[in-house]
Amino acid sequence: xxxxxxxxxxxxxxxxxxxxxxxxxxxxxxxxxxxxxxxxxxxxxxxxxxxxxxxxxxxxxxxxxxxxxxxxxxxxxxxxxxxxxxxxxxxxxxxxxxxxxxxxxxxxxxxxxxxxxxxxxxxxxxxxxxxxxxxxxxxxxxxxxxxxxxxxxxxxxxxxxxxxxxxxxxxxxxxxxxxxxxxxxxxxxxxxxxxxxxxxxxxxxxxxxxxxxxxxxxxxxxxxxxxxxxxxxxxxxxxxxxxxxxxxxxxxxxxxxxxxxxxxxxxxxxxxxxxxxxxxxxxxxxxxxxxxxxxxxxxxxxxxxxxxxxxxxx
Amino acid sequence: xxxxxxxxxxxxxxxxxxxxxxxxxxxxxxxxxxxxxxxxxxxxxxxxxxxxxxxxxxxxxxxxx
Numbered sequence: 143x144x145x146x147x148x149x150x151x152x153x154x155x156x157x158x159x160x161x162x163x164x165x166x167x168x169x170x171x172x173x174x175x176x177x178x179x180x181x182x183x184x185x186x187x188x189x190x191x192x193x194x195x196x197x198x199x200x201x202x203x204x205x206x207x208x209x210x211x212x213x214x215x216x217x218x219x220x221x222x223x224x225x226x227x228x229x230x231x232x233x234x235x236x237x238x239x240x241x242x243x244x245x246x247x248x249x250x251x252x253x254x255x256x257x258x259x260x261x262x263x264x265x266x267x268x269x270x271x272x273x274x275x276x277x278x279x280x281x282x283x284x285x286x287x288x289x290x291x292x293x294x295x296x297x298x299x300x301x302x303x304x305x306x307x308x309x310x311x312x313x314x315x316x317x318x319x320x321x322x323x324x325x326x327x328x329x330x331x332x333x334x335x336x337x338x339x340x341x342x343x344x345x346x347x348x349x350x351x352x353x354x355x356x357x358x359x360x361x362x363x364x365x366x367x368x369x370x371x372x373x374x375x376x377x378x379x380x381x382x383x384x385x386x387x388x389x390x391x392x393x394x395x396x397x398x399x400x401x402x403x404x405x406x407x408x409x410x411x412x413x414x415x416x417x418x419x420x421x422x423x424x425x426x427x428x429x430x431x432x433x434x435x436x437x438x439x440x441x442x443x444x445x446x447x448x449x450x451x452x453x454x455x456x
Numbered sequence: 457x458x459x460x461x462x463x464x465x466x467x468x469x470x471x472x473x474x475x476x477x478x479x480x481x482x483x484x485x486x487x488x489x490x491x492x493x494x495x496x497x498x499x500x501x502x503x504x505x506x507x508x509x510x511x512x513x514x515x516x517x518x519x520x521x
Contacts, residue, residue: 143501153499155488162501301518345489348517349499352492362464375518383487 154349157386165353172350175341176208183325185336186293188213193291193333195282196220196240196247198232200351200358201297203239205339207354209295210245218247219285221278224258228361235357248289250281256436257429263365265435270365273432280429284420286333298337301344304389305374307396320404323397331414331421341390344375458506460484463515478502484514491516 143152145164152162156171163171179185186192194206196218210216220236223229233249240247252258257277263270286294303324310318328334339347351358382389414420415427426434460469460480474480477493477500493500494513506512 143503152501155501155503157489165499343489344517345492348492348515352494352499352515372518379487379490382489 153353154346156346158343158382158390159387168349169353172204172342172346173208173211175346176205176338177212179324179338179341180212180336183323183336185325185338186214186295186334188215190292191215191217191290192293192295193282193286193289194218195278195294195296196236197297198236198239198358199297200356201299201302201339201344201347203236203297203356203358204347204351204354205295205297206239206245207243207356209338210243216245217291218245219282220247220249221281222249222251222253223274223278224251224253224260225363225365226260228363229259231361239356248285250285252277256433259365262432262436266432271369274365276428277432280420280427283333283335284418287331291333292328294333294335296335296337297339297347299339299342299344299347300389300393301375301378302371303337303340304378304393305371307393308374308378309371316404316407317409319401320407321409323401329421331412331419340393343389457508459511461511461513463513465516475505476502477504477506480506480512480514486514486516490518 143155143162144150145152145167146161147167147170148164150164150167153165154168155162159171161171192209192214194202194209194216196202196206198220206216206218218236218240220233222233237247237249239245253261259270259274259277262273262277266273282294282296285291303322307319307322310322324337324340326332326335342350378389378392410423412421412423415422415430416425417430418427420427420429422428424431458471458474458480460471461467462469462484469484471480471483474483478488480493481488481491481502488502492515493502493504494515495506495510500512
């Protein structure tokens with residue numbers, strides 16, 4: 143198989159783009175996909191201070207590399223979740239990556255805040271993936287706001303976005319559909335969030351990270367076995383096998399034709415959390431309730447049952 | 457004989473009679489686009505031929521949390 147662009151030996155075949163690329167041209171392809179995403183959705187400018195959420199996986203590390211290559215001001219934030227068997231590996235890989243590429247990195251340790259996920263998992267009744275996700279979103283957003291970053295970039299790829307879209311469609315969750323997209327605008331208490339990799343698949347970011355020589359965390363989270371999004375990813379992957387390009391069409395079609403029909407669905411009225419000031423639909427935000435629950439002050443059944451709220455953006 | 461290391465789950469398989477990457481993917485229950493195929497420092501497309509003595513890394517791409 144020859145590279146579609148230069149006719150050298152191809153390294154990556156992409157039926158969804160009717161293309162194959164050699165390593166050099168594949169890097170160019172990835173750059174252009176990200177440039178197009180940023181341009182089409184006015185995600186950021188070279189003047190923005192961008193905080194990149196770095197998990198230690200292939201997507202977020204590739205994103206940091208790409209944004210820096212494209213000339214953006216990039217700083218990393220890693221959240222050490224305190225999960226035995228995976229967090230230490232993810233942190234080491236992230237620290238090594240940032241040191242190697244000269245990217246400034248901040249690390250927040252959940253265990254030091256009393257929110258290590260191994261301990262939280264023992265106390266909450268809700269699925270730990272939901273609590274973990276909410277906690278990460280809270281701290282990424284809060285850190286960005288408190289440290290003068292204008293944009294928070296995450297490594298969500300096309301598979302992440304289409305599986306979430308499919309899940310929201312199957313539930314006809316109008317509120318979530320109204321909110322879904324590669325950019326979430328800045329609002330009171332929320333920094334602007336962008337997903338520059340939304341046009342690249344997991345397969346493409348895996349190839350990219352290999353070609354860039356990026357070591358990535360291969361130890362899966364031991365708590366993720368019950369996560370539901372892989373089910374939707376597999377369904378969409380089967381569809382993509384039969385109809386290459388369908389995932390990107392599905393997502394771009396939603397952005398172009400579908401999302402506007404859900405725009406009238408307003409988010410709930412948000413007020414500052416009485417404890418931390420973050421926007422929330424209840425008196426105490428979800429993370430402050432979680433903190434309270436992890437200490438003795440609110441070890442009550444109702445606190446345990448209601449540790450999540452919908453007041454924080456996805 | 458072709459030796460295949462599976463990632464991220466670990467484990468090694470050997471195949472005496474496989475000659476292409478596509479055959480390898482089928483033999484291991486994978487489809488193109490679900491795993492990357494690595495030989496040394498190069499990535500292999502499904503049409504590439506394999507030779508006796510090759511050592512391959514088969515890396516699934518789906519994130520697992």
